[in-house]
Amino acid sequence: MNSSDLLSLTPQEMQARFAEEGLPRYRAGQVYGWLYKGVPYAEMGNLPCELRTHLEERYPLTLPRIERKLTSAIDGTVKYLFSLCDGQRIESVVMKYEHGYTICISCQAGCRMGCGFCASTLCGLARNLRPSEMLGQIIVASRDLGVRISNVVMMGIGEPMDNLDNVLRFLHLVNLKEGLNIGYRHISLSTCGVVDGIRRLAKENLPITLSISLHFTDDEARSAMMPINRKWQIAELLDACADYFRSTGRRISFEFTLIQGQNDSPGQARKLAALLRAHLGAGTPLHVNLIPVNPVAERGLLPSERARVDRFCKTLCDLGVNATVRRKLGSDVNASCGQLRYSEGERSVL
Ligand code: SF4
Numbered sequence: 001m002n003s004s005d006l007l008s009l010t011p012q013e014m015q016a017r018f019a020e021e022g023l024p025r026y027r028a029g030q031v032y033g034w035l036y037k038g039v040p041y042a043e044m045g046n047l048p049c050e051l052r053t054h055l056e057e058r059y060p061l062t063l064p065r066i067e068r069k070l071t072s073a074i075d076g077t078v079k080y081l082f083s084l085c086d087g088q089r090i091e092s093v094v095m096k097y098e099h100g101y102t103i104c105i106s107c108q109a110g111c112r113m114g115c116g117f118c119a120s121t122l123c124g125l126a127r128n129l130r131p132s133e134m135l136g137q138i139i140v141a142s143r144d145l146g147v148r149i150s151n152v153v154m155m156g157i158g159e160p161m162d163n164l165d166n167v168l169r170f171l172h173l174v175n176l177k178e179g180l181n182i183g184y185r186h187i188s189l190s191t192c193g194v195v196d197g198i199r200r201l202a203k204e205n206l207p208i209t210l211s212i213s214l215h216f217t218d219d220e221a222r223s224a225m226m227p228i229n230r231k232w233q234i235a236e237l238l239d240a241c242a243d244y245f246r247s248t249g250r251r252i253s254f255e256f257t258l259i260q261g262q263n264d265s266p267g268q269a270r271k272l273a274a275l276l277r278a279h280l281g282a283g284t285p286l287h288v289n290l291i292p293v294n295p296v297a298e299r300g301l302l303p304s305e306r307a308r309v310d311r312f313c314k315t316l317c318d319l320g321v322n323a324t325v326r327r328k329l330g331s332d333v334n335a336s337c338g339q340l341r342y343s344e345g346e347r348s349v350l
Contacts (some may be wrong), residue, residue: 108158121156
């Protein structure tokens with residue numbers, strides 16, 4: 001861990017760090033509270049001036065900086081393009097639901113998974129985010145909007161299982177009552193199917209929701225669109241999901257992006273229902289989220305028509321599979337993963 005990264009520490013670690021430096025332990029608690037409010041050292045009013053200067057030099061704050069902010073005129077969804085201390089860009093989206101505010105955060109700058117429908121991977125992986133940079137997206141958005149964010153989805157740029165050490169520390173930190181106090185049950189983590197990561201996460205036994213980007217029912221089509229499937233095929237992935245449920249008791253969510261003419265027929269829906277039943281058993285609680293693909297010009301993919309989406313959903317429900325069509329938020333602010341970062345990157349190159 002970066003030794004100057006104060007926000008990636010637990011309160012106890014911060015106290016220990018302060019004690020090592022000969023600083024009073026209680027000061028760590030004060031600083032911790034301010035950091036989670038996104039307050040810069042200069043404004044930490046209950047700290048002596050010398051301490052503020054020392055912290056500024058020893059532990060420079062590196063919260064994400066808002067580079068662009070787009071607010072949907074349709075539903076108020078806010079999309080942020082953040083720049084990090086080294087100039088890398090990431091995205092976060094804040095959505096308002098009846099139960100409160102949810103943020104979708106990034107865990108990597110870029111992604112190396114290569115999914116064929118996703119803009120986040122078009123330039124590959126630049127680097128992993130530190131726990132503080134994941135927390136920072138919530139802290140900065142919350143302060144900017146003046147709201148408490150109560151739910152987190154790790155479905156933005158990056159593959160969480162590809163940065164799992166940092167993601168696990170982030171999950172621990174975001175849950176602490178001294179910090180953001182976001183309950184594990186209010187956190188979802190999405191993976192494209194990194195099976196060894198799912199198995200490792202199961203051992204942590206955290207009551208978060210695991211979400212699988214499945215999207216296809218046969219290995220040939222899935223491997224063509226999602227290279228991870230060449231390493232872990234659908235059967236192995238679903239068996240890992242069954243084990244995850246056995247370990248944690250948590251319902252699993254499956255994301256299924258519908259692409260016109262590719263995976264959106266009633267026959268595909270029947271195949272999906274059969275696959276889930278075969279590998280997870282009839283009694284395992286699960287949910288299928290149907291998402292018409294976001295058009296990505298570079299990929300030439302078209303979303304399924306609404307009638308086909310509804311038919312796919314009804315076919316699943318008639319077969320006893322809990323399925324819904326995801327409400328599309330922020331359609332006027334380029335809200336799908338990686339599109340803003342990519343278009344900004346392109347612009348800065350031109
Ligand atoms: S869908 Fe997720 S895992 Fe796949 S390329 Fe995009 S960000 Fe990476």
